[in-house]
Amino acid sequence: MGATPRLSHPHRRRSRRRWWIVTLLTLAVVLALGVLAAARLRAAVPVVSVTATMPTSVYVAASKVSLPWPATGQSAIAVPSIGVDVTSGLEQAVPIASLTKLMTAYLILRDHPLPLGEDGPRLTMTQTDLNDFETDTVEDQANAQVAVGEVLTERQLLEGLLVHSANNFADTLARWDAGDIPTFVAKMNATATLLGMRHTHYADPSGFDQGSQSTAADLLKVAALDMDDPTFTSIVRMSSVTLPVAGTISTYTPWLGFQGVIGVKSGFTTAAGGCDVVAVTRRVQGKKAMILAAVTGQTGPDVLAVAGYLALNLADHVDVSIGAAPIIRAGEQVAVVRVAGHTVAATAASTVTMLTWPGVSARRAFQGRNISAGAGRGTRIGAVVLALGRQRAVVQVRLQRALPKPTLLQRLF
Numbered sequence: 001m002g003a004t005p006r007l008s009h010p011h012r013r014r015s016r017r018r019w020w021i022v023t024l025l026t027l028a029v030v031l032a033l034g035v036l037a038a039a040r041l042r043a044a045v046p047v048v049s050v051t052a053t054m055p056t057s058v059y060v061a062a063s064k065v066s067l068p069w070p071a072t073g074q075s076a077i078a079v080p081s082i083g084v085d086v087t088s089g090l091e092q093a094v095p096i097a098s099l100t101k102l103m104t105a106y107l108i109l110r111d112h113p114l115p116l117g118e119d120g121p122r123l124t125m126t127q128t129d130l131n132d133f134e135t136d137t138v139e140d141q142a143n144a145q146v147a148v149g150e151v152l153t154e155r156q157l158l159e160g161l162l163v164h165s166a167n168n169f170a171d172t173l174a175r176w177d178a179g180d181i182p183t184f185v186a187k188m189n190a191t192a193t194l195l196g197m198r199h200t201h202y203a204d205p206s207g208f209d210q211g212s213q214s215t216a217a218d219l220l221k222v223a224a225l226d227m228d229d230p231t232f233t234s235i236v237r238m239s240s241v242t243l244p245v246a247g248t249i250s251t252y253t254p255w256l257g258f259q260g261v262i263g264v265k266s267g268f269t270t271a272a273g274g275c276d277v278v279a280v281t282r283r284v285q286g287k288k289a290m291i292l293a294a295v296t297g298q299t300g301p302d303v304l305a306v307a308g309y310l311a312l313n314l315a316d317h318v319d320v321s322i323g324a325a326p327i328i329r330a331g332e333q334v335a336v337v338r339v340a341g342h343t344v345a346a347t348a349a350s351t352v353t354m355l356t357w358p359g360v361s362a363r364r365a366f367q368g369r370n371i372s373a374g375a376g377r378g379t380r381i382g383a384v385v386l387a388l389g390r391q392r393a394v395v396q397v398r399l400q401r402a403l404p405k406p407t408l409l410q411r412l413f
Helices: 010-042 097-111 127-138 154-162 167-178 181-194 216-226 230-236 303-321 408-412
Strands: 049-052 057-059 075-079 084-087 122-124 151-153 240-243 247-250 261-269 273-284 287-298 323-328 333-339 342-348 352-356 361-368 380-388 391-399
Touching: 049 361, 057 323, 075 216, 075 303, 084 216, 097 154, 097 167, 097 181, 097 216, 097 230, 097 261, 097 273, 127 167, 151 154, 154 167, 154 230, 154 240, 167 181, 216 230, 216 261, 216 273, 216 287, 230 261, 261 303, 273 303, 287 303, 323 361, 323 380, 333 361, 333 380, 333 391, 342 380, 352 380, 352 391
Parallel strands: none
Antiparallel strands: 049 333, 057 361, 075 084, 075 287, 122 151, 240 247, 261 273, 273 287, 323 352, 333 342, 342 391, 361 380, 380 391
16 A cells, blocks of 8 residues: 655645745845945936025115216216216206217227228218318318318228318218218117117217207217227327328317327317317226216307316316225135035135225126035135126135035935
8 A cells, every 4th residue: 555645734835935925025125225226326426506695786885976067068977897977967968069970980880890900991082072071161160171082091081080070071971881861860860779878869970960969978878889999099099180182180179198088079069069078097996997078068268178178177086986895805605515414615716806986786696517526625616707887807616625425325325
């Protein structure tokens, strides 16, 4: 008789099955954790967070500025580098005579840029140009003699326009630029609107027409742009110019070369009185600054000299009100950098001082860059862009101490 087979106990079989299931699940979890850990360890160190903490503006305390405004007419001053313009009072459009040519020259150089030292295109004078000269002579307008067939360069025409205030050159340049004078005048008025010259209207390119009107403050808007052009600046510094037919003709700009006067333009008609826009350079607070002053509506026996003196007197009193202030200081905290629960300060690397005026404010903008944990002390983490008027500067921002690296546990979890 054979042996009887032994059968597994049902409870034992269930226990063995559970053991295999738990073992397989445990291995799966361990394998998944291993894969996750490996992925986390292979991953790049996370980028740290950078947060700006500095004020975005630096204000200069306001105070009263006393200037010797002329008793008659209108006047204004401007310091373009600081973004300052101040007027003598309520503005009202008045005839501006040859100060109109500030816009004429601006448009010519804008439409036909003339690099410093170059002469530009050559224009042949025609019968129309000669007729302009003869009309200006009869009407006692400022002019420069021309002859039919004479060749003048763009620069020579601008020299006659700005140095000797030749009205006929204003018309010649206008026709050359726009085809005819009315079209050019329309461009003058459109440009005045774009420049924010709210009280300005032009009737001609020269200013002989008393319908060409503006204010002292408006005139400084275009004068400041003119003085940005090296060719314009080089011309208005000239005391005289020599032309093929007209010969040597002198400037009408008073006080040129005296006490830092480098231009720009004077004008006179019976309707406008004596007018002058003056530009001077001054060394203030250890920095070079250009000061502009405009005066209109002056009277007297030597009306241009009076207008020029009053404008220069204004400029002379402006520089004492120009100050200088640090817009950011070396070591000033600009931002904080955070990583792995740690916070590190970031500070300005240098001090920047700018020219100021009572009541102005400078703008400060932080521009960060991506950095990684473990960056060393002194690492550049961005920059601060500073602006006040036309003044600009960029200051680097650096870590005050090294950034820690995340620990193994922090990288895993």
